[in-house]
Amino acid sequence: MAERILITGGLGQFGSELAVTLRERHGTDAVIVTDIRDDPDAAGPFVRLDARDGDAVRQIVRSHRITRVYHLAALLSAVSEARPMDAWEINMGGLVAVLEAAREFSLSVFTPSSIGAFGPQTPKEFTPQDTIQRPTSMYGVTKVAGELLCDYYFFKYGVDTRGVRFPGIISNVTPPGGGTTDYAVDIYYAAVQHRRYTCFLQGDTYLDMIYMPDAIKAAIDVMDADPAKLRHRNAFNVTAMSFSPEEQAAYIRRYLPDFEIAYDVDPVRQAIANSWPNSLEDYAARVEWGWQPEYDLDRMTADMLRTLTARLATSSDATAGAPG
Numbered sequence: 001m002a003e004r005i006l007i008t009g010g011l012g013q014f015g016s017e018l019a020v021t022l023r024e025r026h027g028t029d030a031v032i033v034t035d036i037r038d039d040p041d042a043a044g045p046f047v048r049l050d051a052r053d054g055d056a057v058r059q060i061v062r063s064h065r066i067t068r069v070y071h072l073a074a075l076l077s078a079v080s081e082a083r084p085m086d087a088w089e090i091n092m093g094g095l096v097a098v099l100e101a102a103r104e105f106s107l108s109v110f111t112p113s114s115i116g117a118f119g120p121q122t123p124k125e126f127t128p129q130d131t132i133q134r135p136t137s138m139y140g141v142t143k144v145a146g147e148l149l150c151d152y153y154f155f156k157y158g159v160d161t162r163g164v165r166f167p168g169i170i171s172n173v174t175p176p177g178g179g180t181t182d183y184a185v186d187i188y189y190a191a192v193q194h195r196r197y198t199c200f201l202q203g204d205t206y207l208d209m210i211y212m213p214d215a216i217k218a219a220i221d222v223m224d225a226d227p228a229k230l231r232h233r234n235a236f237n238v239t240a241m242s243f244s245p246e247e248q249a250a251y252i253r254r255y256l257p258d259f260e261i262a263y264d265v266d267p268v269r270q271a272i273a274n275s276w277p278n279s280l281e282d283y284a285a286r287v288e289w290g291w292q293p294e295y296d297l298d299r300m301t302a303d304m305l306r307t308l309t310a311r312l313a314t315s316s317d318a319t320a321g322a323p324g
């Protein structure tokens with residue numbers, strides 16, 4: 001059956017690029033983008049939606065004959081820590097509304113979890129798929145609760161729920177907002193525009209990251225995987241690389257030798273980062289649905305700098321040393 005896809009939170013960093021790829025595959029009209037904000041420049045069907053509104057979700061599902069949902073509407077980690085009750089209400093309320101619609105209309109549902117679903121008691125290096133999940137951030141609390149709820153809807157009602165635990169996603173189209181890993185995106189913009197960046201995490205903080213093309217591949221491949229091969233569902237560890245800000249700066253210097261990094265540590269985001277793994281192990285995703293990332297730190301850095309230099313450079317100086 002041809003899929004008809006609903007994306008919630010579709011104007012965010014991930015949704016805005018996922019929608020383009022899904023429309024290339026399924027056709028523009030088969031992908032309905034929704035967001036709490038309006039999109040005056042919508043490139044296809046767009047509906048304004050507060051994903052917590054169960055009636056509105058069901059109405060869109062019915063009228064657009066939706067078969068699959070990518071439920072991306074959520075607050076990220078730093079914002080969630082600043083507004084914990086909003087995070088609980090938005091992250092859980094939206095998920096409940098989508099899962100209820102999925103139960104009624106037999107939809108398949110992708111829900112992103114995160115490295116934020118782990119906490120200080122989790123093994124820090126090569127964090128296994130099945131391990132201790134006692135996060136200390138509100139974002140993490142909603143991610144673990146979300147994983148459990150999605151599994152519950154699968155076991156109790158047979159809803160086809162699947163997800164991945166995303167690391168920080170690095171991209172160059174829509175900037176992320178309110179995450180702990182946002183520095184790893186900002187640094188490339190700053191490198192191209194100013195040749196210097198002040199990082200809000202300590203230079204030796206290791207976190208997992210993934211480049212947008214791989215993140216999109218993960219979200220599509222896990223949903224297209226043969227259900228008979230899935231031992232896990234919510235949610236699979238996926239990663240492509242693990243690095244610290246100082247290592248990322250060193251890779252940027254391969255292309256922009258005069259790039260400088262300084263540090264002005266934000267204690268809230270540093271505490272969140274310290275509670276997360278340094279690196280994930282993603283064996284289950286590799287075995288159960290063939291996960292295999294394409295971008296490492298060097299390839300991603302070259303691509304980010306090439307793309308941003310072409311887009312942002314305003315003087316001939318700004319292109320010096322850019323990867324060709």
Ligand code: AKB
Pocket residue numbers: 076077078113114115116139166167168169178179180181182
């Ligand atoms: C965040 O930093 O909050 C997100 C995430 C890792 O889930 N990018």
